Structures are given as structure tokens and as C-alpha cells.
Amino acid sequence: MKKRIIAVPAVLAVIVIIILVWRYGPGDSIILRGEAEGTIYSQTAEAPGKIIEMTAGLGSRVESGEVIARLDDTDQRYALEQLEITLEKAQLALKILLGGAKQEELQNARSDIDMAEANYRSAEAAYNQARDDVEPLNHLLDIGGIARNELDNAKLRQTMAAEALQAAAGQVQKAKEQLSLLSKGADSDTIAMAEADIAEIESRIRQSKEMLDKYEIKSNRAGIIISLNYNAGSMVNPGYNIADISADGENYVVFYLPREYSPQITYGQFLTVRSGKNEYSAEVRYIDVKNQYTPKEMQTYAVKNKVSVKVKLLLPADAPIKAGDSVDVIIKK
Secondary structure (H helix, E strand, C coil), rough: CCCCCHHHHHHHHHHHHHHHHHHCCCCCCCEEEEEEEEEEEEEECCCCCEEEEEEECCCEEEECCCCEEEEECCCHHHHHHHHHHHHHHHHHHHHHHHHHCCHHHHHHHHHHHHHHHHHHHHHHHHHHHHHHHHHHHHHHHCCCCHHHHHHHHHHHHHHHHHHHHHHHHHHHHHHHHHHHHHHHCCCHHHHHHHHHHHHHHHHHHHHHHHHHCEEEECCCCEEEEECCCCCCCCCCCCCEEEEEEEEEECCCCEEEEECCCCCHCCCCCCCEECCCCEEEEEEEECCCCCCECCHHCCCCCCCCCCCEEEEEEEEECEEEEECEEEEEEEEEE
């Protein structure tokens, strides 16, 4: 029996051809390497304070509007309560003006002034202490004696103390104006001023309630939390990025297309993306206008040492492809 001898070079040639057809496509198509990436949205604080609770963890899924962190809102709630008390007093003062003030009511108004002035003195002492705490920390930071975070926290306390002092001064002024209104009697100008004061306080209450809502940091997108930048106990200011969310239904495939093929694709066109044995239709959403070389980690035989353009495809919302996954993009020649 004769043995059949097959030339090794011929076998290798067949294998190479098979690989090339699989990897780079038949004669009417080209296969390029792509990488999936998500769309990231920052979740920033809009109010200053200490984080007292992180309600969502790294890698957890959140819905749009879901609370992911809560800040200490004690001072803000207190300020709102004081405004609501001030409104009640202003409304009572207007009622008294319209009906005439009694001696007891005048005495109560004087007591309100005493209380407001006592609160102001307390707030002033707290502000002076917070202000004096900042200066030595500046020096310690310059010589490397403390971390930047300690100085930031001290400055935040100074800012909050200044706001409390300003609010206390406003309470003193309002208390004095109320006594003045009660003392003058109910002429039309006095009544109009009292009504304007009530409108102003109501406006400040609405603003305070809107601000109070910002002490809950809520997700601006549905998706997966991919990073948490602060923990419970951290002090934050408006603009601090608390977390990052990779949004649902906003995953893209990035690939580099040889320049000679760029006239063949347009915005809104659908291309085939292959992940394992599954294929998906993805829409062209971005075509870079600048020429560049394909990054080494994404090079294939088809684009090696060739000038390319960066292209982004929007994946279907139901495609089970995650950020960082490698895929094939099939382009018809």
C-alpha cells in the first residue's frame, strides 16, 4: 500500500488562506477589530456638606432619578424651619396691622428682636472661630503639615458659618421691621410693605426647598455605576463628581477604518458587528475628519501601517456587549 505524501508548504498555504478569509473576509468584505465603550455620565454634587449615606455601590444598577447619595441637610432644614416661622410671624403681623396692634403683641415683637439678636451673636462667634481656623491651616499646608482635604473642610465650615451669620442678620432685620410695622399702625403703605415682605419670605421658602432637594444626589441616567469617588463621611462641595454611570443603551463600538474605504460609509449607515458567533446591526454615529494611524493594540493585517479614520457605531440597546469587549466590524468593499 502506497502512502500519500502531502507537501507541508501546501498545507500551510491552505491554512493561511482559510485564516485570511475568516479574519479579513472574502474578497467583497474586510473585517476590522473594534472595541466596545460605554457613554459615561458624571453625578455631581449641587450642595455643600458631608456625605452621610451612599445608597448605591460600585457595579450596581440604578434607574434615572434614583438616589445614590445623601448629604447632611441639618443646617438647610433648620434654615427652612426658621423661614417658615418668619412667614407665620409676618402673616400674623399683617393680620394685626389690619385689625390694630395690642400691647401684648408689641411686647412679643420686642422679645423676637432680643431672640434674633442673641442668635446673631452666636452665629457671629461661630463664624469668627471658623475664619480663625483657616489661616493657620494655610500655613500648615504650605509646609506639608496637613493634607489638602483638611484645609478644604475648614473652608467649607467657614462658608457655612458665613451663610448662617447672614441668615441671622436677616432675622434681626425682619424682627425690627415687624416691630416698626406694629408700632406705626395700619396705613396703606405699611400694609403694602408687610404684604411685600410675606411675598419675599414665600419666595425664599421655595428656594430653600429646592436647595434642600439637592442634598439628595440622584442619578441623571439609568445604567451601571462604574466608579465611586467619595465615601460616607467625605466633605464635598458643589461640582464635586460623586460617581460615574455607564448609561444603558448608549454603548458604542470604536474601530479604525482604512482611509481608502472611508467614502463607502456615511452617518446613519448600519454595519455588521460580530461578537463570538452572534452578529448585530450597529449604526454609524461618528466619523472623525482627521487622519491617523490605528493604535497598535487595535491593528490587524488590514490596517497595519495604514492611514485610518476613527469611527463609532451605536450598538442596539439589547446587544449583550459590555464596555471593553473586543468585536469584529465587517465592512463591504
